[in-house]
Amino acid sequence: MLTRTATLRWLVVIGGLSVHGVAQSSLLPAVRLLDQAVQEAVIPGAVLHVGQGGAQPRMAPFMHASGALAVAPEPEVMRPDAIFDLASLTKPVATATAIMILVERGELSLEAPVADYFPAFGDAGKSGVTVEHLLLHRSGLTADNPIDDYLAGRAEALKRVCALDLLSAPGAEFRYSDVGFILLGWLVEEVDGRPLEVFCAEEIFTPLGMRDTTFRPSLEIRQRCAPTGVWEGRWLRGEVHDPRARALGGVAGHAGLFSTARDLGRWTRMLLAGGAWEGKHILAPDTVARMLKASWLPDGSGGRALGLDVDSVYSSPRGDLFPRGRSLGHSGFTGPALWFDLESEVYVVFLCSRLHPHSNQSVIGLRREVSTAVARAFLAPADPIAVRTGVDVLARDSCAALAGQRVGLLTHSAGRTGDGMRTLDLLAAAPEVDLVRVFTPEHGMASTTEGHVPDEHDDRQGVPILSLYGEHRRPELDDLDDLDTVVVDLQDVGVRFYTYATTVGYLMEACAKTGTAVLVLDRPNPIAFLGPRGPRADGDRVGFISYQPTPVAHGLTLGELCLYFRSELGLEVDLQVVAMEGWMRDMSWEDTGLPWRNPSPNLRNTRQALLYPMVGLLEGCNLSVGRGCDEPFEQFGAPWITGGTLAADLNDLGLPGVRFVDIEFTPRSSRFKGEVCAGVHLVVTDERQLTPVLSGLALAWQLDRGYSRSFRTEQVDDRLVNHGVWESMRRASDPLGLGDSWAGELAAYWLSTEPFRLYSDGPQFVVPR
Numbered sequence: 001m002l003t004r005t006a007t008l009r010w011l012v013v014i015g016g017l018s019v020h021g022v023a024q025s026s027l028l029p030a031v032r033l034l035d036q037a038v039q040e041a042v043i044p045g046a047v048l049h050v051g052q053g054g055a056q057p058r059m060a061p062f063m064h065a066s067g068a069l070a071v072a073p074e075p076e077v078m079r080p081d082a083i084f085d086l087a088s089l090t091k092p093v094a095t096a097t098a099i100m101i102l103v104e105r106g107e108l109s110l111e112a113p114v115a116d117y118f119p120a121f122g123d124a125g126k127s128g129v130t131v132e133h134l135l136l137h138r139s140g141l142t143a144d145n146p147i148d149d150y151l152a153g154r155a156e157a158l159k160r161v162c163a164l165d166l167l168s169a170p171g172a173e174f175r176y177s178d179v180g181f182i183l184l185g186w187l188v189e190e191v192d193g194r195p196l197e198v199f200c201a202e203e204i205f206t207p208l209g210m211r212d213t214t215f216r217p218s219l220e221i222r223q224r225c226a227p228t229g230v231w232e233g234r235w236l237r238g239e240v241h242d243p244r245a246r247a248l249g250g251v252a253g254h255a256g257l258f259s260t261a262r263d264l265g266r267w268t269r270m271l272l273a274g275g276a277w278e279g280k281h282i283l284a285p286d287t288v289a290r291m292l293k294a295s296w297l298p299d300g301s302g303g304r305a306l307g308l309d310v311d312s313v314y315s316s317p318r319g320d321l322f323p324r325g326r327s328l329g330h331s332g333f334t335g336p337a338l339w340f341d342l343e344s345e346v347y348v349v350f351l352c353s354r355l356h357p358h359s360n361q362s363v364i365g366l367r368r369e370v371s372t373a374v375a376r377a378f379l380a381p382a383d384p385i386a387v388r389t390g391v392d393v394l395a396r397d398s399c400a401a402l403a404g405q406r407v408g409l410l411t412h413s414a415g416r417t418g419d420g421m422r423t424l425d426l427l428a429a430a431p432e433v434d435l436v437r438v439f440t441p442e443h444g445m446a447s448t449t450e451g452h453v454p455d456e457h458d459d460r461q462g463v464p465i466l467s468l469y470g471e472h473r474r475p476e477l478d479d480l481d482d483l484d485t486v487v488v489d490l491q492d493v494g495v496r497f498y499t500y501a502t503t504v505g506y507l508m509e510a511c512a513k514t515g516t517a518v519l520v521l522d523r524p525n526p527i528a529f530l531g532p533r534g535p536r537a538d539g540d541r542v543g544f545i546s547y548q549p550t551p552v553a554h555g556l557t558l559g560e561l562c563l564y565f566r567s568e569l570g571l572e573v574d575l576q577v578v579a580m581e582g583w584m585r586d587m588s589w590e591d592t593g594l595p596w597r598n599p600s601p602n603l604r605n606t607r608q609a610l611l612y613p614m615v616g617l618l619e620g621c622n623l624s625v626g627r628g629c630d631e632p633f634e635q636f637g638a639p640w641i642t643g644g645t646l647a648a649d650l651n652d653l654g655l656p657g658v659r660f661v662d663i664e665f666t667p668r669s670s671r672f673k674g675e676v677c678a679g680v681h682l683v684v685t686d687e688r689q690l691t692p693v694l695s696g697l698a699l700a701w702q703l704d705r706g707y708s709r710s711f712r713t714e715q716v717d718d719r720l721v722n723h724g725v726w727e728s729m730r731r732a733s734d735p736l737g738l739g740d741s742w743a744g745e746l747a748a749y750w751l752s753t754e755p756f757r758l759y760s761d762g763p764q765f766v767v768p769r
Contacts (some may be wrong), residue, residue: 026377045078049261053272087332096307119259140166174302185253293437319371375480391520522559586762628667637679657689
C-alpha cells in the first residue's frame with residue numbers, strides 16, 4: 001500500500017517547478033501549504049497550476065500535484081492530469097462563456113427580460129428579471145429550490161422555476177443563486193437548439209484544446225476522476241455530486257462540469273488574451289471586456305462580473321494580495337477554485353476534492369492562503385523589503401547569545417525561522433545550547449487547541465512541553481530554577497485581550513524570582529501600522545485578558561511590550577530582546593514578505609488579525625464571532641438577529657475602511673453550534689483607514705440600539721475593561737465621537753513607551769496626539 005509520505009515525495013519530484021523570470025523558491029510557500037494540508041488530512045490531495053498570460057510572461061506554466069487522488073476504498077496517487085468535479089466553476093467556464101458567445105452573435109441580449117425567451121417566467125413579478133441579472137446573481141431568485149422540483153425531468157423543472165416568487169426586486173440585492181444559472185443553461189439550449197454539453201464542447205472546449213473538460217465523463221477517463229461523496233452506497237467518481245445536476249442527468253448550468261488544472265489554465269489564458277488562444281477565436285475582445293467588467297451594488301457590496309466573482313462574501317480565493325476589483329475568479333462546493341489578475345495576468349488554479357473521504361472539511365482558508373502565496377511571488381515589488389525576525393537573527397549568529405546555557409523555550413507553531421524550521425528544532429540542534437524544556441501558551445504547541453491545554457512531549461527532540469494554559473497559568477518556580485535563560489518566540493497580534501502577552505508577563509515575574517534571564521525573539525505586530533487604538537484598561541481591573549492598563553491595541557511588538565512591562569512593574573529581571581532587522585512600524589504584514597502562520601486556531605490570515613480588535617470586543621456577548629466557521633472574526637451573528645437590516649444600519653454609520661454584507665451562517669462548533677445565525681460579513685476596503693476599536697464599539701452600539709431586548713451589551717465591558725467608556729457608549733447618540741474621550745490618554749501612553757520602542761515608525765505611521 002502506498003503511504004502518504006511516499007506519495008508526497010514522488011509528487012514533489014513530478015511537480016516540475018518550471019519557472020523563469022521568477023525565482024523557483026518563490027513558489028515553494030504555496031507548495032508547502034498544499035503539502036501541509038495533505039499531511040494534516042485537511043484534503044486527500046490537490047493540484048496547483050499557476051501561469052501568466054501576455055506576450056512575455058515572467059514564468060512558464062507551473063504544475064504541482066500533492067497527496068492522493070483517492071484514499072478510499074483504496075489509496076491512489078494524485079496525478080497532474082487528475083479530473084475534478086468542478087461544481088460551481090461550471091457557471092463561468094461553461095454557462096457564462098456560452099451565454100457571451102450567443103450575445104456576441106446577436107442571438108441573445110443581456111438586457112433582454114428572461115421572459116422574452118421563457119414567457120411563463122414573467123409570472124409572479126419576474127417580468128423585470130434580465131439575462132444580466134441572472135449572470136450577476138441579482139435576479140432576486142432563491143439560492144436553491146427543492147430538489148423534488150427536478151425529479152420529474154427538465155420540462156417540469158422549468159415549469160416550477162418559472163413559478164417561483166422573487167425574494168427581492170431585480171437588481172436590488174446580491175443573492176448567489178444556483179437556480180439562476182440552471183435557467184441560463186436552459187436558455188443556451190432554447191436559443192441555440194443544441195444541448196448545453198454539446199454547445200460547450202463544440203464552441204469552447206474542443207477549440208481551446210480542453211481535452212479533458214466535459215459533462216458526464218466517459219468510462220475511459222473515470223479512473224482519473226477524483227471521488228467526491230458517497231451516493232447509494234458507492235463513491236461518486238465521474239458522476240456529478242450536485243444533487244440537482246444529477247437529477248437533470250448530469251448536465252446543468254450551475255454544476256456538472258469536470259475538468260483538469262491544465263484545461264482550466266487554457267480557458268483562463270483565453271480570457272486574458274482577449275478571447276482567443278493559439279489561433280482559436282472564442283470571444284471578441286470587446287465581449288471579453290464586457291464579461292470581465294466589475295459591477296457593484298450602490299452600497300459597494302456584491303462585486304461581480306458576468307459569471308465571475310469580484311468582491312463578495314465568496315471571494316476568499318482572491319487571497320490577501322490580488323487586487324480588489326481588478327482580479328476575478330470563482331470557486332466550487334467540492335473544493336476547486338481559480339482566480340486571475342487582469343493587470344499582471346497571473347492566474348491560480350487550485351483543484352481538490354474536499355468531500356473525500358469526509359464531507360465536513362473546509363478549504364476556504366487554504367484556498368485563500370495559496371492565492372496569497374502565489375500573488376506574493378509574482379506581484380511583489382522587484383526589490384521586496386526583507387524583514388528578518390528575531391529568530392532569524394539568532395540563527396544567523398549561530399545562537400551565540402545562548403552558548404553554554406541551559407535553556408527553556410516559550411513558543412508555539414508560529415515560532416519558526418523564515419525557511420520554516422521550528423525554533424524548538426533550531427535550539428535543539430545548536431551544539432552549545434542545552435534545551436531542557438518547552439513551555440506553551442493558550443492553544444498549545446500546535447496552536448489548535450481550544451480551552452484547557454494539557455502538558456505534552458515533543459517526540460522529535462525528546463523534550464517535555466509544559467502548558468501555561470492548563471493546571472497553571474504561571475510557570476512553576478521549580479521549572480525555572482535549573483534554567484539560565486528562557487527564550488520567548490511567540491507571534492502576538494497586538495491586542496490587549498489576546499493572552500500571549502499576559503503569559504510572557506507571568507513568565508517574567510517568575511523569572512525575576514528565580515534569577516532566570518529572558519530572551520525575547522521579536523516578531524512583527526501585524527496591526528502596528530494602525531498605531532495604538534482604544535482606551536486604556538481600568539487600572540483596578542488587570543487580569544489574564546488585561547495584564548497591564550495599555551490601550552486595547554497597544555501598537556508595540558512583543559519585545560517592546562516586555563520592556564515596557566518590566567519598567568511599569570519594576571521587575572528585576574535580566575531581559576534582552578533580539579530585535580528584527582528591516583522592520584518599521586508602518587509596515588503591513590504584506591510589506592514584510594513574511595509568511596503568515598496561524599498563531600491561534602481562529603486567526604488564519606492577516607485580515608482576521610486586523611479585524612480581531614474590532615469583532616473580538618463582541619466575543620464575550622451572546623453572539624457568534626465566526627468560531628466554528630471558515631472565516632472567524634470576519635463575520636458575526638446570532639439566531640436572534642432578524643429583519644435583514646443590520647448591514648445597512650452599520651454601513652450608514654460610515655465606519656472607516658470597512659463595509660458590511662448581510663449573511664447567514666451555521667457554526668460547526670463553539671457558540672450557537674448547529675444553529676442558523678443571521679448577521680454580517682465584514683469586508684475590509686482600506687486597511688490603513690481602519691479604526692478597529694472605535695468601530696468595534698460602534699458595532700456594539702448598533703446592536704444595543706437595534707436588539708436591546710436580546711443583545712447582552714454588558715459583556716463588551718468585560719473585554720474593553722474600561723467601564724467609563726462602556727457607559728458612554730451606551731448613552732452616546734453618535735458612537736464615532738467616543739474616540740475623543742480617550743485621545744489624550746492615548747497620546748500620553750504612546751509618549752511613555754518611547755524609551756522602549758526599538759524600531760523606526762516609518763513614513764506612513766501616524767503618531768497619536
